[in-house]
Amino acid sequence: MRILDCLKQEAITSELNATDKKGILEELAGTVADASGVNQDEMVRVLLEREHLGSTGIGGGIAIPHGKLRSLESLLVGFGRSRKGVDFEAIDGRPAKLFFLLLAPEDSSGDHLRMLARISRLLKDSTFKQRLLTASDQREIYTVIANEDHEF
Numbered sequence: 001m002r003i004l005d006c007l008k009q010e011a012i013t014s015e016l017n018a019t020d021k022k023g024i025l026e027e028l029a030g031t032v033a034d035a036s037g038v039n040q041d042e043m044v045r046v047l048l049e050r051e052h053l054g055s056t057g058i059g060g061g062i063a064i065p066h067g068k069l070r071s072l073e074s075l076l077v078g079f080g081r082s083r084k085g086v087d088f089e090a091i092d093g094r095p096a097k098l099f100f101l102l103l104a105p106e107d108s109s110g111d112h113l114r115m116l117a118r119i120s121r122l123l124k125d126s127t128f129k130q131r132l133l134t135a136s137d138q139r140e141i142y143t144v145i146a147n148e149d150h151e152f
Contacts, residue, residue, distance in 0.1 A: 001111060003118060003149045006102075007077040009142040010035035014135070016082040016099070021051065024086050025065055028101045032078035042069060043103060057090030062123050066102040066116060075115055076103040079141065081132065098123070098132055122148055 011032045018024045025047045026040075033040035046067035050056065057063040078101035085095030100119045104112035122128055128148050135141040 001075070001114060001118070003077055003115070003122070004146055006075040006115065007079065007145065008035045009138060011076070011078040012138045012141050013080040014138045014141055016080045016086070019086060021086065021088050022048065024080065024082070024088070024099060025051070028065065028078050028080045028099060031080065032076055032101060032103070035078070036076055038069065038072065038076065038103070042071065043067070047101070055089035055091070057088035057096050058120070059090050059092035059094065060123075061085065061094055061097040061129070063088045063090065063096040063098070064100045064102060064116065064119055066104070066112070068104050068106045068108070068112070070106040072103060072105040074105065075108070075111055077101065077115070079145065081141070083133070098129060
């Protein structure tokens with residue numbers, strides 16, 4: 001399964017405005033809700049519940065907030081970027097600038113874990129991260145992800 005199987009261009013925010021973790025989750029969920037029709041409040045609730053278990057800020061300026069929703073039938077991915085960075089309680093203490101949001105059906109485990117692993121592997125590539133940070137707009141971010149997703 002590829003990221004583009006679950007990510008619509010409309011679910012990408014090229015510049016997040018929020019300045020804290022809750023705001024970032026709300027903003028990302030709003031974009032994904034608009035693109036998918038899934039309830040934003042429900043998304044935010046499960047994402048916050050997951051964050052209470054431990055931060056999804058994985059370090060290196062990256063966070064992968066994720067959760068499971070009963071109402072979903074398939075995986076959903078969203079992406080957001082904050083050039084300023086936001087404290088996401090990452091393991092290295094650095095602010096997060098790149099956010100991949102992942103939502104999965106409540107009964108899924110394999111696909112959810114495979115997608116988390118795929119996103120994590122792609123983000124280990126410093127050139128890919130730099131291209132995401134410097135892309136000019138939503139369309140260019142989508143193209144950067146598409147190119148890397150296709151090659152990997």
